[in-house]
Every structure is written in structure tokens, then in C-alpha cells.
Amino acid sequence: MCADTVAVIPKFRNLWIFALALSCLIINAAAQDRNQTQVYVTESCLEKPFRCPHPKIQFYLYTRRTQEEPEFIDVLDDNALYYTHFNPRHPTKIVIHGFGGGRNLSPSPDIRKAYFTIGEYNIIIVDYGSAVKEPCLSQMEWAPRFGGLCISQLVKYLLRHPRGVRPDDIHFIGYSVGAHIAGLVANYLRPEEGKIGRITALDPTIFFYAGTNNSKDLDPSDAHFVDVLHTGAGILGQWHSSGHADFYVNGGTRQPACVGSPTIFQTLACDHTKVTPYFIESITTTKGFYAGPCPNLFTYLIGWCEPKDSEYVLMGEHVSHKARGTYYVTTNAKPPFARGFPGKGRSAATGEYLGVRRRRHVPKF
Template identity: 30%
Template sequence: MKKAFLCLLLATVYTASAVPLDDGFPENNMHYPRFIEFPDGDGNPHLVDLEDNVDRVVMDAVNRNPANNLYLLFTRRNPRNSQQLIMNNANSIRNSNFNPNAPTVVIAHGWLSNQNTGLNPTIRDAYLGKGEANVIVLDWRRLAMSNYVTAANGVPAVGRGLGQFLRFLSSTTGARLNSMHIVGFSLGAHLVGNAGRELGGQVARVTGLDPAGPLWNFNRNRLGPNDAVYVEAIHTDGGYTVGGLGIGSNIANADFHPNGGISQPGCLTNICNHNRAWELFAATVTYNHLIARECSNGIQVSLNTCRGRVFHMGNDDLRKSGNGVYRVDTQRRYPF
């Protein structure tokens, strides 16, 4: 009798809180309500109508010229003042501090954000504090400042534009695609996936930081495991819960679910949970200290009973490789 009760209890826990561990989606992850709150780059909530009209003027402009964004270079020679790199303008690159022998990291922000949004300087400083690197901040505000539905629809085009820019950068400087790591947050996570896809999956790494959930569950343009040599996703606000902002499902080669992937220590809101993804990542670039355990199923993720192999979450290792689903427990405050 006790064994039967325990099985029923575990089944209930799994149904209520387990993360999906395959390519499908649980029933309660299929639909978001029409109206949700989604944060801007400063963490302020905005009411989003997921049935809003697409702004065709903006979309036409994005589709005509997907490379029409700002590419801002930071290096140890100019850690605070950016140099603008311009698509199809070789002199803008040759006259910059770009070093083809150093690793290149691209950071893509999310919705209602821009080059000054918190994740950009935080991740930039983590890399430049670690060693020589070309840190390129992608400012795609022209689309990102549109309504959420328009921004989501334009993400693939901006991602393709980023891929085209990186191909041009490579051909101009000789920098190898396997020395590049593309990092994106929220909508930006799907954007960098499309960039990697444009390059035939040849970039060394793509990292999705809590990839956005609304409008992406069944979207063929979402981040995927073939978008780079190694694709990693860090899920901190799983989208299968009410109000979750991240997709929650496993979509990469390696999917990490810090603290179970739903709520984070020290956070009381979904917005805090969502932003914790880039905060955790930046900390791992500096310290490489968050060591996860591989999980066999969703019950293990939820109940924190994963006993598989260990694997570092995040970090700046361009040769990183691995597969599986992982849980790591963190602290409430930096460096977590």
C-alpha cells in the first residue's frame, strides 16, 4: 500500500513540475494565455497580446536588409568605447581593434532592449576580464522595440543577417568560424540559433540563455541542436509553468536546468528567474564553477536526485562538447 502511494505521489510530482526530456512538449506547454507580461531589458514588465498584429512596415524593412543592425566591437584595447563594424565595409573592420587570432564572442539581447541593456556590459566585462577576446554586441533595437509578435516574427531574418555578417567578418580577417561563440538571451537565443544555422552549424558554440517561450513552442525557427558544433541552453524560467517566460523544453545538445529550471534562489518573480540565466552565464565565464549532474528523467530534475556524470554549465571553452539534460544548484547571489 505504501509503495503504491509513493508511486502515485511521484507521478503527481512529475505531472506538476517535471521538465520535458524529449523533443515533444507536455500538454500544458502547448498554449500560453493570450495576454502575458514580458519584461524589457531593464526588467520592467509589459503587457503582451500574443494575438497582436505584425507590423508589416517593420517586417518588410527587416526582410529587405536583415544585416541592418549595429555590430559594436569591444576589446581589451577599447573595453568601454565600442568600434562599429559595418557589413560589407572591410575598412571598418581593418581599422578596428579586431584580432583574428583571439576568440570572438557575439552577444544578442532580447525584446525591448539595446546595446546598453544590462546583460551586454556584464557578459562583455566577464570575457575581457578573463583574457583577449573580440566581444561584439549586436544591437537589433530596430526590430526589438516593436510589439512582441512583430519582434518574434522578425528574429529569423535578423539571425540570418548576423550569420551573413560573421561570414563577411571571417572572409575579411581570416578569423575561423570555429573560434566564434554566439550568445543570445530570450528572443536573442532564437536569433543566435538562426545565425548559426545560416553558417551551416560551423561556429564553435551557440548558447541560448533562457530561450523565449511564447510563440516558440512549435516554431521551426527556434534554437536547435544543429545550429553550431555545440549548442547549449540554460533554462531558468521554464515556460510550461503559468507565467513562465522561457521555453522550458530541451532544445539543445546540452540543456541545463539550474535549481530545477523553474524558480531561482533569491527570486520572487518570473522576470527575476528569466534574467538569472545571463547572470549565471556571466559568472561561469569568470569562475567556471557551476558543475551540473546529468539527469535520467524529469523526476530527477524536479526532485534534485540527478546522479549522472558531471558537466560544467556555461563558461568560455570554445572546444566544449556534450549532450544530455542537467541540473545544477546555485546560491542566491553572485557569483552564485
Template identity: 30%
Template sequence: MLLWFLSVVVAVMVCEGLGRDCDDFTDLGFHDSFIGTKLKVKILLYTKDNIDCGDEVSHHNLTSAPMFNLTRRTTFVIHGYRPTGAPPVWMGKIVRQLISQDDMNVLVVDWNRGAANINYLIAVTNTKKTAENITSFIQVMQANGASLSSIHMIGVSLGAHISGFVGANFKGQIGRITALDPAGPMFTGTPPEDRLDPTDAQFIDVLHTDMDALGFRKPLGHIDFYANGGADQPGCPRTIFSGKEYFVCDHQRSVFLFLCSLNKTCNITAYPCTSYTDFLDGKCMNCDTFKPAPCPTFGYYISEWRDTILRLNQTKAFFSTNADPPYCRTNYLVDIVPWNKPIRWGVITIKMHSGEDVAEAKIDHKAAKFEKYKGTTLLAQFDKHLQTVQKISLQFSTQNVVGPRYKLRVLRIQIRPLESSDGPGLCRYDIILEENVDVSFRPLPCEKSDF
């Protein structure tokens, strides 16, 4: 808290020493959105020396912002549609977290006077005009020695397509574009020149969180991440009676997941796969195409896998999250060899215990088939990570409301961690599972012969 206070004091002192107040993001209201406003683009500079005090940069004279050091890398942050006219709630967080990663320039593109309009079509029209404005600004940066490859553009919703238009103006020489749930309405079905596409930058990573409503469904980058399949996000309301959150929660989750990757509260491992169903079925867990690197980690640090991703040309990757921060789940592969002669169909719930701490995984997206002596492999996604596991509980269910209660006899179960090297995994042998009854046991380290 003290460090934060001192940073604010220093930022204010710097701004006061330069004889100017902090420049703020344009704050409009619903009245402005209703009557409409004329597009005006402001570019606000933030650095380690003014992390909480924006400094508006002249489009034509960069010396108007003495803290703008073009030898540093530069990250543009571009917001999307603002129907209420209010500033994005996440803007200050993303600025601070970016600067905490590296000594960089963060340029917030404030085009709120073009995005705040109840008529979405007008905001869409203003995206290309905003892109032209940013293009002219970058040309001035180039004239003063900046390198296009050192520029990273982070665009949210409509901001993702603005980033693409800017990148296209520089014939794909911008270093990186991160697109957070690119807008779908008015862009779906359009040609590449009218939206973001993989030729707009040297490297493009995309996150999809609301592809069935406000977001874009198809891949748009070199790697496209689909959180929870890319549509409905856990914890977001499912009925219109929840008000505004019903419309924005899935869409806005893209920003909060990216923030999670910046503050390193958890590393979200993503798995290249053809579909979310195959991912949930545990068919895409080995990342063979990414050798010698492991499966990629979603978010800010995905550039570490850049060379492999570019070699693969265009990759879709999937992951699942929890409903609340820090969002990440811990993935295990579960191999079950049943003994029952009759084939059983059902779902499995696994709980890991460490003292009073419990991590749970419900493998219930579809009924699994358990056939005598034939191994069944399942993906178990636990809601938290436990350093040590003292006890495991299993429950088998056919999910039948009426009818007999079945048993499932398991000759062997193996539970193997996917994202850590916590040894060879956990095993147990010869267990009888009564339907809808928790069966607990102390796990044993697996032998090499089990694999």
C-alpha cells in the same frame, strides 16, 4: 580600481587617436517602444584595447574597425526582447568578463530598434531579419579569412533563436552557441527550422531558468542545464505585486548565472539526470557516463566536456543555486542507517559549523523514508563551503503540526563531499534525534570500511 581607470583612459585614447568617439548601444525609451521603430542592426566591437569603448563595424568594410583582428576568436553577444527600449543592464559586464578570459573580439549585436516594441510579435518577426543581417556580416568575415569554427554566439532569450537561425544559415558550422533561457512564447511547438535546435552549431549549450513563463521548456542543445529545475529561481518574487521583477527575474537570472561562471566566483557543478526530482533525490551523483571526466561545470567552460557531451548526443543536467550571488551551493551525499523498528518519515536539516561560520542544508523537498538497518541516501545542498568542519548539528522533523513527537535513532551517518577531495567524508555513530531538536556532535573521519 587604478587598473580599471587606466584601461578606460587607454580605450578613450585609442578611440580619440582614431578620430572617433565611442559608439554606444542604442538607448530608446518607452515612447519608442509604444510607437514602434524600424529595425536597424548595429555591430559594436570590443577588444582588450577598447574594452569600454564600442567601435561600430561596417557590415561591408571591416577595415572601418582597425582593432578587428580576424586571427582572434570572435564572440557575438545578442540580446533579446526589450519592451522598454532600455539597453540591457548586463551588457557591459558580459563584454568585460569575456575579454578577461581571452584575447578575443567581442561583437555586441545591437538590434534594439527591432526588439523595442510593446508588440512582442513584431520583435519575433524581426529575429529572422536580424539573423540575415548577421549572416551577411559573417560572410564578409569569412571572405577576409575568418573561420566559422572560431565563432561563439551567446544569445539571450530571442537572441538564442537568432543565434540558431544564423547557425542554420551556415549549416551548423558555427563553432559554438550558448543559449541563455531561449524564448518560449511563439517558439514552443514550432519545427526546428523556426527555432534553435542542436543542428545549428558544432556545439550548443543551453540554460533554462524560466521554462514555465518566458522561457523554453524542452531541450534545444547538446547539453541543456536546468537551474533549480528550470522554472522558479530562488530570490525571485512570487507575486505580481512585486512589479517588473515578477516578470523578468527568473528569465534574467540566466545571464547572471552565466556571468558567475565567467568571473569564477564559484564553479557550479551540474549533474546529468532525467529529472530534477531524481536529482534532488540523490539518484544522479556519480556521472558514470562522463568518465573519465568528472561531472560537468555549468557555464563558459563547459566546452572542456564537449567531446563527451557530443558522444551522448543530448544531455539534460541539473543544479540548484542560492538566491544571491555567487549563487553556488556545495553538494554532499548523506547516508543514514536508522535503528528504529517502526518506519519513520521525515525531513532532515544539517548544519556544519566552523567557528562562528555556519553552512546549512535543508533536505525538505519531500519526506524521506527511514527504515531499520536500510540505508537512506539524501542529497544535502549547503548554502556555502566550509574549509574545515568542527561541529555538525542534525534535526529530524515529521512536519506534523499535531500529534506525538517522534525520535529517530541513527546507527551511522556519513556525509561525503561530491565536488571536492576533502578526504573520505565525515561520520558519526549511534545518535538519537528528538523531533525538532538540534543534536550536535563532533564528526569523525570515515573509515574505508564505511563505504
């Protein structure tokens, strides 16, 4: 009823959004008043014992050879990795889904399939889907920390295993609350164990992460390189920058592909979820999502940002790890979303865009 009213009377849209944001802050405060024991006893969707490894937080390895038959990684079995097709010479990606997700639910399958179209990878999907389904949202305050602790066991397992890899060689990809969980993993790694190589945060959720406590959410200190894509900023996603390079797609909110959704709720959800198709396309695109530096949204909207050619960087999988600051990028309303380089960088002979030069993965020996 409320959603239909807002959709019909546009002038109330901003007021409704403000009320929604205020409600989120109230819910956040109420959740923080409850201690961890109360949540465990009365509302938890995880069963005891509450220690890692936990049966509802599992790790599945996918390779090109095992796309249809993923291999379970048991971090308590020192020989488990020997029984899998894990190859330390291939890049390792760890994917952490968001609320209502799972290893067989979008975007997890789409991300891994995109990678396998361009090369050999170790794709590890963290499946904690049963812990983030309705009515388990009460766990939002403590569950990410618990998830980060359990995932850190996987990272340490790969570190000490003869066929494993160091944290510095691991790329985490986290969507929504999964982005914060990726950052929380860093809290459980000792300096001598190394540092996560890269974290790609896909529209980190704003719920229960509106504060400035960097030990609870994502920040640049969590990895050697942290890149963040914002598509539902200020509503379901965070607005503030939280990485070395933050990319605000189409201004960071109000995605053009979401215009025309039946209700305001569907529009807001669409803005938040649209980040995953953008990132997935960035893996395989030959055009590229080229983003230019810009200090703020206002300057971007009025067209005052005119970067030099050398200042543009690719957003997504092939981003330069030297990128720093705030960037804005515009997409098409329909797939393919990537527009390529903004009006330049095209062949003098054909006028066509020259394409993305992907970084080659050099095998380790």
C-alpha cells in the same frame, strides 16, 4: 490588480500560470495568421527598406583596448575590419540581447566586462534595441528571421576577410529571443561556408517558439556545440531541451534569488533574467557551477539522481563540448551563486575546493 490577488491567494497561482500559458498560445496563433507584409505595413518598428544590412541592426566590436570606445563594423566596407582592433588570434564572441535590450543595457556590458577580466577577446555586440522595444512585440514572429539574416552577413564578412575568422571559430551568446536568433543564423550559411562553432542559449524565450519547427528556433544542428541554460522554463522560457547539453538551474524555474518579489509578474520576469548573472559568474568563478545528469525534474526534486564524480560537468562558459543530455544544477540564493563541486573534489589537506580548470585559449598563427 490580478497580480496582487494571485500574490495574496497562493492557491490560485497554478491556475493563473496555466491561464498565462494559454494566452501565450492564443497570441502565437493570432500572430501566425498575419502575413509578413501586414506586419511590415501596419505595425513594424523598422523602417523600409527591409533588407540587410539594416541601419537598426548594427555590430559593435569591443576589445580590451576599446572597451569604452567600441568600433562599428560596416559589412559593406571591405576595409572596415582593418580599421578596428579585431584580432583573429583572440576568441570571438557575438552577443545577441533580448527584448528591451541594447549594447549599453544589461546583460551586454556585464558579459563583455566579465570576459575582459580573464583574457583578450573580440566581443561583438549585435545592437537591434530599437526593434525590440514596446510596442514592437508584434514583430516577434518575423523579426528574429530578419535579424538572423542580417547577422549572417556579419558571419560571412568575417569569413571572407583576410583578418577575419571562420564560423567554426565563433561563439554566439544569445539571451531570450537572442538565443533563437543565433540559431536562425545557421539557416543562412551554406555547407561550404562552415558551421557556427558554439551557441550558448540563455533561457530561450517560449513566445512564438512553442512548436516543433526547428527551422524557426534553436536546435542542436545550428552549431557544432549548443549549450542551453534554463531558468524560467515553461513560463517565459522554453521547457523542452534544444541543445546538445541542456542545464536546468534549480530545477529550471523558481529561482531562489527571486523568491519574495512583490508581484507574480516580477517573480516570473526575475526567473527569466536570472540566467544572465549565472552565466556571467561562470566566466570568472573559481568554484564553478557543477551539474549532474538527471533524466527529469521529478527525479531531481526527490533526490534520486546520484551521479558519479566523473559524470558532473561545468555549466556555463567552461562547459565541456563533449557534454550531452540533460543536467541539473543547484545554486546559492545570493552571489556568489556557484557552489562548486557537490561535496567532493576538495583538497585533502585544507578541505577547500580545488577550483575550476579553465580551458586555455591557444593563439592561432
